[in-house]
Amino acid sequence: MNVLSRSPYLALSDDLVPARSVETTGVPVIRADELTKIYDPKTGPVLDRVSLAVAEGEIHGIIGRSGAGKSTLVRCLNGLVKPTSGKVSVAGREISGLSGSALRSARRDIAMIFQHFSLLSSRTAAANVALPLEIAGVDRETIRTRVPKLLDLVGLSAKADAYPSELSGGQKQRIGIARALALEPRVLLSDEATSALDPETTEQILDLLKDINHRLGLTIVLITHEMDVVRQIASHVTVLEHGKVVESGATFDVFAFPQSPVARSFLASIVAHDLPREVSERLLPAPAANTDPVLRIVFTGDAAHDPVVATLVEQFGVRPNILHGRIDYIDGRPLGVITLVAEGAEPKLSGILAYLSSLGLHGELVGHAVRSVSAGAGRPRS
Ligand SMILES: Nc1ncnc2c1ncn2[C@@H]1O[C@H](COP(=O)(O)OP(=O)(O)O)[C@@H](O)[C@H]1O
Numbered sequence: 001m002n003v004l005s006r007s008p009y010l011a012l013s014d015d016l017v018p019a020r021s022v023e024t025t026g027v028p029v030i031r032a033d034e035l036t037k038i039y040d041p042k043t044g045p046v047l048d049r050v051s052l053a054v055a056e057g058e059i060h061g062i063i064g065r066s067g068a069g070k071s072t073l074v075r076c077l078n079g080l081v082k083p084t085s086g087k088v089s090v091a092g093r094e095i096s097g098l099s100g101s102a103l104r105s106a107r108r109d110i111a112m113i114f115q116h117f118s119l120l121s122s123r124t125a126a127a128n129v130a131l132p133l134e135i136a137g138v139d140r141e142t143i144r145t146r147v148p149k150l151l152d153l154v155g156l157s158a159k160a161d162a163y164p165s166e167l168s169g170g171q172k173q174r175i176g177i178a179r180a181l182a183l184e185p186r187v188l189l190s191d192e193a194t195s196a197l198d199p200e201t202t203e204q205i206l207d208l209l210k211d212i213n214h215r216l217g218l219t220i221v222l223i224t225h226e227m228d229v230v231r232q233i234a235s236h237v238t239v240l241e242h243g244k245v246v247e248s249g250a251t252f253d254v255f256a257f258p259q260s261p262v263a264r265s266f267l268a269s270i271v272a273h274d275l276p277r278e279v280s281e282r283l284l285p286a287p288a289a290n291t292d293p294v295l296r297i298v299f300t301g302d303a304a305h306d307p308v309v310a311t312l313v314e315q316f317g318v319r320p321n322i323l324h325g326r327i328d329y330i331d332g333r334p335l336g337v338i339t340l341v342a343e344g345a346e347p348k349l350s351g352i353l354a355y356l357s358s359l360g361l362h363g364e365l366v367g368h369a370v371r372s373v374s375a376g377a378g379r380p381r382s
């Protein structure tokens, strides 16, 4: 079989013409059903009934702490590890039921990149990219024309003859990506591919993956322990904890309304869901004579641009004092979480929460702050 002829990737076979639009089709190209993996019955399951659906063209982040089962999950997706029970199908083929040459053939649809690049040090960059084509028995003429296109795709044409020892970490990962794309896979699995790289190089590699996703419509599953990686490129995210899916959904929704403590803690450096301890320790659970309500407001989408704070002042006569907050862009949409002391809001609280909700914002009473001596009615106004 000529593996180059079954291509959805006109971009690689012809002259870098976009093959598909960015839109995901909604059809799952990867499906895991109730995957369980037990290596050692004494230590219990490493994956515990994990189900996952990844739509074609999607960039799907899988995040979890070290030992959560992420690498085991991706190895089940590409057939390197057989699940103890449950099924995996990729591009319509049930990977978990295959072995031998049928598995090898199915695995051409599933490419992988790794944290430590796994390049052969004795081969040049071009020869590393050519390797999967040679193993698949692709003819030499095709390899000769195809390898330069792959190097061009990752922006490393100039390094064709360099050996891995002559390349930077980011360049090695680019070669890893070119090699992964050589057989025109349907999905690309990335296991901590940016974890060994500095932040700036990480961003460049993530940009490259996003570009490849756009240009080729390639589905990408991205394993990471860094929420910022998810924020930068994933449209969907699944959170794994002790081998279980604790949360899964559109990245924006998970970032705006995380349901699990583990997702919240991963988000701590990105979204200001939790107050710093210095602030939270000072809040009281119930109102008192000298307290003001503390509100947490989640701003999403268009409402992030509404003058909410001004309305609190003008319409409700509240003096807001911002304690903590941050606005950022997640999957291209603004998301802000702000916690403020709403001085003077106590009698109007239900009206304020109704106003926030009428804008489609999430407002929540998180506690009560003791008014400082200088605050309140007697405070001089400037
Ligand atoms: N081949 C194996 N044999 C036995 N235990 C394993 C094997 N691979 C992984 N594990 C165990 O499974 C758990 C999850 O590992 P892994 O999937 O590598 O997690 P992660 O990639 O999230 O750090 C760990 O406790 C690890 O020790």
Ligand SMILES: [Mg+2]
Pocket (backbone or CB within 6 Å): 070, 071, 072
């Ligand atoms: Mg791992």
